Amino acid sequence: MALGDITTTDLNGWQYRAIGVLDSLVKAGLKAERYPLDWMITSNGALRGEVSKLTRLSENDRRAIFDEWCRVLDASEPRDSKRFEGGIRLTSVFKYPTNRGDVQGTLTLDIEDQEDADRG
Secondary structure, three states, X not given: OOOOOOOHHHHHXXXXXXHHHHHHHHHHHHHOOOOOOEEEEOOOOOEEEEOOOOOOOOHHHHXXXXXXXXXXXXXXXXXXXXXXXOOEEEEEEXXXXXXXXXXXXXXXXXXXXXXXXXXX
């Protein structure tokens, strides 16, 4: 193994660090009565939070949830991209500092194309 190779110990450590950050985010969200996100931890220890599509919330309410999490995490200005399935995806990136380096993450919101939603 060459100097600088990423080991399974590195990957597991990064995931473990992300678990601690996620625990802090969920506890803070609970205390603030913030609407929860669907969270995922990647193999390289990054977090991905998504506003759930499986709710009865309006698109405006879902957007407000996304905007609040972006504000709380001091995330970047959201960028939008067209989704293959129709509609757009908003993505914002953030860094959460820890004593062992930053945990990076993304926040996403999928917005349905209203014309497609009306036809569906």
